[in-house]
Amino acid sequence: MKQKEIYIEPSLNLETQKMAVMYFAVKTVNEVQGFVYSEDEFLKKYKNSYMMNDLRTARFYAIYQVDRCENCRQSYELIINSRSQLSNYIQASHDICNVCLCYQASTENILGYRMK
16 A cells, blocks of 8 residues: 555645645655654644644545455555544455445345455
């Protein structure tokens, strides 16, 4: 899974756009991607700034490319809105694209039991 791009609402001022890029900035060490700034470092740097207030209401997200779905074996893109959402996705037991996830949920609903 690799970060492909960061979408930032075009109406934001340049400083807030740079801040959004820093929020999702990643570095790769031994083929493992991690954030450049920890959540604490980021918050300490921008705490009580007008840019932080703008960022809280702004629309921005990161787009990740996932190598393959565990069901259909196709690569897919994933939109991540926050670092906590990314952590939840990374810790999930399965990497399943939205198409397979919807199919699985429909099957579970029809059959009346949860698939693993």
